[in-house]
Amino acid sequence: MEIREVELNGSQIFVQCLKEEGVDFVFGYPGGAVLHIYDAIFQQEEVKHILVRHEQAATHAADGYARSTGKPGVCLVTSGPGATNAVTGIATAYMDSIPLVVFTGQVPTHLIGNDAFQEVDTIGITRPCVKHNFLVKDVRDLALTIKKAFYVATTGRPGPVVVDIPKDVTDPNVRIPFVYPKSISMRSYNPTVKGNLRQVKKAVDLMLDARRPMIYTGGGVVLNNAAPQLTKLVEKLNYPCTNTLMGLGGFPASRRQFVGMLGMHGTYEANMAMHDCDVLIAIGARFDDRVTGNIEKFCPTARIVHIDIDPASISKNVKVDVPIVGPVGPVLDDMLKVLDESKREPDAEAITAWWEKIDGWREKDCLSYDTQSKLIKPQMVVDKLYEVTHGDAFVASDVGQHQMWAAQYYRFDLPRRWINSGGLGTMGFGLPAAMGVQFAYPDATVACVTGEGSIQMCIQELSTCKQYGLPIKIINLNNRYLGMVRQWQEFFYQGRYSMSYMDALPDFVKLAEAYGHVGMLIDKPGDVEAALKEAMALKDRLVFMDFITDQTENVYPMIPAGGGLNEMILV
Secondary structure: OEEEEEEEEHHHHHHHHHHHOOOOEEEEOOOHHHHHHHHHHHOOOOOEEEEOOOHHHHHHHHHHHHHHHOOOEEEEEOOOHHHHHHHHHHHHHHHOOOOEEEEEEEOOHHHOOOOOOOOOOHHHHHHHHOOEEEEOOOHHHHHHHHHHHHHHHHOOOOOEEEEEEEHHHHOOOOEEEEEEOOOOOEOOEOOOOOOOHHHHHHHHHHHHHOOOEEEEEOHHHHHOOOHHHHHHHHHHHOOOEEEOOOOOOOOOOOOOOEEEEOOOOOOHHHHHHHHHOOEEEEEOOOOOHHHHOOHHHOOOOOEEEEEEOOHHHOOOOOOOOEEEEOOHHHHHHHHHHHHHHOOOOOOHHHHHHHHHHHHHHHOOOOOOOOOOOOOEOHHHHHHHHHHHOOOOOEEEEOOOHHHHHHHHHOOOOOOOOEEOOOOOOOOOOHHHHHHHHHHHOOOOOEEEEEEOOOHHHOOOHHHHHHHHOOOOEEEEEEOOEOHHHHHHHHHHOOOOOOOOEOOOOOOHHHHHHHOOOEEEEEOOHHHHHHHHHHHHHOOOOOEEEEEEEOOOOOOOOEOOOOOOOOOOEOO
């Protein structure tokens, strides 16, 4: 430990700890319990505070920053409703294993439990949806606790950590020597840093025995920055590779070995190959229900290798044959080394026959759509977005049909470019998450693909975008329905569209203009490409593009509830 010969109060300690951690941005919203901290933030310039318009947006913006950079996102909210408003964003990050450090204000320690003004049990409320949380009761514990919070959030399986800070802990009149540890060791927390080499060798033997192999990868590849190792492994073996929704970009979509996303709205070839494979190599994926379909029908002939940093994920949903607990990158490094040292090669004849079968499934062209329609097809908008941005944009999305179309039609070649709420499925995520990305990469093209339902959940953040001059491009696929709800009601509820029609929509062009941005209404297919090009040319302006799309369009393929991966609805 290094002791600095300086005395600081709690709020100054807070700010200095963020500097020590290399924090660039804090997304937040002030309130009484955190005013001492805000005063300390005001008196320095190194750590920049971003004022959002709702605490949910603070967590989503920090989340978008974390997903796009790999660094922990940081937010600061006040006690009571400030903390409860942040819970949705905390849960979103928890479900997708995103490193966040969320600081919440709390009433003074002597008032905790007294039902004081703006008091809630933040520790109790957030316990089910955090990796860990802390209540700091003494200013002398503050620096060490913050160090622990960043360490826990960013190591092992990442996740959100909440630090609840009573107001008296940041009292400007109480000063102590500032102590910040350069390293941390926690007896009860020792994440695995390397996989078991014996298990790696067993996995490699099984992989080389495969006649119908499949490599199935998830968000763990992206989170551990292991895309280069995955790409090398796939190309070395020439095995087919599929990504989950969270794993898109982990393997380049433009490579021949990529067979598309799998799961409920995955491609025909990806799902059929999963169903028929004899060896499945799962890397940084958690066998989510949207991927597996009916567990009893999942990969019925496959022996399974599973690489994951979290031992609790191994055989949790699907029993596996060769488990490897460890960070994806180092495990793949070991796997590549074992492959290089091995004198064995995959069965070339069997692999060729397997690719012929997969190419036959590809011929179905399951993502085709009507390109001659007189109505704007939402798929075409995403297709054109990909073309106009040359596949080089960061794409944030909200949740629903538009999210699936963005995942299907924007072909991600790089990791950390696809920013979406996978596990929790949080409407309202897209715009604030895009803000976090734009702060991290001010010169990048950042697009938010959304729908008229989702965008209204955090639309007040258009004000934040105006304040900070964020040139985000919003692609609103407006079908006047809660599209995914309507699709399920069409398929499974005999067309009873209960509460899924959006009856009183605002004029989004005027609304965008009211916030000081550029608004566009596009209602003809022939205008889509030109509108996107015009918007992208406005480098320093937020542009809200309201695309009036075909109301009847559904997301295909689709696996109905209870179905197996080979039981897709294609049209």
